[in-house]
Amino acid sequence: MNSEDILEQIPRLRRYARALLGDRYAADDLVQDTLERALSKYHLWRAGSDLRAWLFAIMHNVFVNQVRGRRAEIERTMEELPDIAVRETHSDALEVADVDRALRALPDEQREVLLLVVLEEMSYEEASRALNVPIGTVMSRLSRGRERMRRLIAGARQSVPLQVVK
Amino acid sequence: MTQVLEDDLHxxxxxxxxxxxxxEVTAYLADRPDEAERVRAYRAQNAGLHALFDHVLNEPVPAGLKVTRPARRWRPIALAASVLFTGVAIGWMIARGGVTQAYRTTPSLAHSAAIAHAVYSPEVRHPVEVGADQEDHLVRWLSKRLGTQLRAPKLxxxxxxxxxxxxxxxxRGPVAQFMYQEATGKRLTLYVSGVQGDMPDTAFRFSQEGSVSVFYWVDRDYGYALSGDIKREALLAVATAVYRQLSP
Structure with a gap:
C-alpha cells in the first residue's frame, strides 16, 4: 500500500461520510481521523486484500467510537419529534429534501448499511465485513431502513393535501 | 417458482x-401492486441518494486531507517535522476556510434542479400536483407564487x-417544476426559480449531476434548469427549444 492508493479512495470516503453525518465539516473530520488511523495501522493491512473494504471498516470503527457518542443526545431529541411537525405550511412544504430528511431520521445502524449498499454499491457480504456484523443483520437493517424511509417520505407528501383542503 | 423472500426484493x-x-421476482411483482410500489419507492430512494451525494466525488479534495505518515518519532528531524506539521496545519486551515465558505453558499441551481428531478420524475402515482388537463390553472397558480408570468413550453x-x-x-424561495414525458416514459423536468439578483444572466451551461444531465441558464432574475436522464445532445435540443420559447 502506498499513499497513492489511499488518495484514490478519499473521494469515496468523503461521499460516504457526508451522507452519514449530513454536515460537511463533521464529515471531513471523520475522513481525517480515518486516514490518520489507517496510516498508523498500515502495517496491519495485508497486501492484496481489498483496501476500500479495509478503509471503510476503519471509518466505521472511528464513527462508532468517536462520533456517535457525541451525536446520541441530539438524535434522541429528534426521535421524539413527530415526523409531520417538521413540515410547515401548504404546498411550500413540498421539499426536494424529503429523501435527505428521511435519511437523517434513520438510526445510525440502518443508515450505514443503506449507504454502503446503495452509494458504495457494496455486496451484502462486503457490507457485513465492513461493519463487522453477520450478513443476516445487514439484511434486516437494510429492510427496516428502506421501509422507514419510505414511510417518512410518503407521510411527508401526504401531509400536504390534508392541510390544504378546507 | 420458488418463494420470493424479503431479501430477494432487496x-x-x-x-x-x-x-x-x-x-421470477418481476413475475411475482406483476400480481402484487403493493409490493411493486414498495420496490419502486426503494429504487427512487437509491436514485435520490445518488443525486444527493454523488457530487461529492467530483469535489476537489481539501488539501488538509492529503496526509502523509506522521514523522513524530524522528527526534533528529523534530524541528523539520514541526515546520512540516505547521505547514500541513496551515494548509488544512486554509482548506477548511474554503470548505466553510462553500458550505454557506446556497446549493447551485443545477444541483437543486437535479435533486428535484431525481425525487419526482420516478413517481408513478403522483408525479405532479396539477395535471396538464388543467394547464391554464397550473400556469396561473405557479406564476402567482413565483411573482412572474410563467409559461409551460410546448415540446x-x-x-x-x-x-x-x-x-x-x-x-431561494418558491420554485416551479414542469414535467414532460416522452412516449417511452422518459421524463424531463423544467425547474424555474427566482434568483433575486444574486446571479448574473448567463448563457447556457451544462452540469452532470450523477446520472442526471442539466442545462441551465439565468435570464432576468430567474434561473431555468432542464434536467433529464438522457444524453447531453438530446437534452440540448430540448433545452434550446425551451430557451427560445421562454426568452423570445
Missing amino acids: AFVDGVLDPARSA VPLGYDLVGGRLLSGP
Whole structure:
C-alpha cells in the first residue's frame, strides 16, 4: 500500500461520510481521523486484500467510537419529534429534501448499511465485513431502513393535501 | 417458482440478482401492486441518494486531507517535522476556510434542479400536483407564487408531452417544476426559480449531476434548469427549444 492508493479512495470516503453525518465539516473530520488511523495501522493491512473494504471498516470503527457518542443526545431529541411537525405550511412544504430528511431520521445502524449498499454499491457480504456484523443483520437493517424511509417520505407528501383542503 | 423472500426484493432493488431469478421476482411483482410500489419507492430512494451525494466525488479534495505518515518519532528531524506539521496545519486551515465558505453558499441551481428531478420524475402515482388537463390553472397558480408570468413550453414537436407541474420550496424561495414525458416514459423536468439578483444572466451551461444531465441558464432574475436522464445532445435540443420559447 502506498499513499497513492489511499488518495484514490478519499473521494469515496468523503461521499460516504457526508451522507452519514449530513454536515460537511463533521464529515471531513471523520475522513481525517480515518486516514490518520489507517496510516498508523498500515502495517496491519495485508497486501492484496481489498483496501476500500479495509478503509471503510476503519471509518466505521472511528464513527462508532468517536462520533456517535457525541451525536446520541441530539438524535434522541429528534426521535421524539413527530415526523409531520417538521413540515410547515401548504404546498411550500413540498421539499426536494424529503429523501435527505428521511435519511437523517434513520438510526445510525440502518443508515450505514443503506449507504454502503446503495452509494458504495457494496455486496451484502462486503457490507457485513465492513461493519463487522453477520450478513443476516445487514439484511434486516437494510429492510427496516428502506421501509422507514419510505414511510417518512410518503407521510411527508401526504401531509400536504390534508392541510390544504378546507 | 420458488418463494420470493424479503431479501430477494432487496437484491432485486439493488440489481444483484441473476437474470433468471430477477425474472421470477418481476413475475411475482406483476400480481402484487403493493409490493411493486414498495420496490419502486426503494429504487427512487437509491436514485435520490445518488443525486444527493454523488457530487461529492467530483469535489476537489481539501488539501488538509492529503496526509502523509506522521514523522513524530524522528527526534533528529523534530524541528523539520514541526515546520512540516505547521505547514500541513496551515494548509488544512486554509482548506477548511474554503470548505466553510462553500458550505454557506446556497446549493447551485443545477444541483437543486437535479435533486428535484431525481425525487419526482420516478413517481408513478403522483408525479405532479396539477395535471396538464388543467394547464391554464397550473400556469396561473405557479406564476402567482413565483411573482412572474410563467409559461409551460410546448415540446410536442420534440416528442415530449406536458404531464403537469408542482410547486417546490427551493433554497431561494418558491420554485416551479414542469414535467414532460416522452412516449417511452422518459421524463424531463423544467425547474424555474427566482434568483433575486444574486446571479448574473448567463448563457447556457451544462452540469452532470450523477446520472442526471442539466442545462441551465439565468435570464432576468430567474434561473431555468432542464434536467433529464438522457444524453447531453438530446437534452440540448430540448433545452434550446425551451430557451427560445421562454426568452423570445
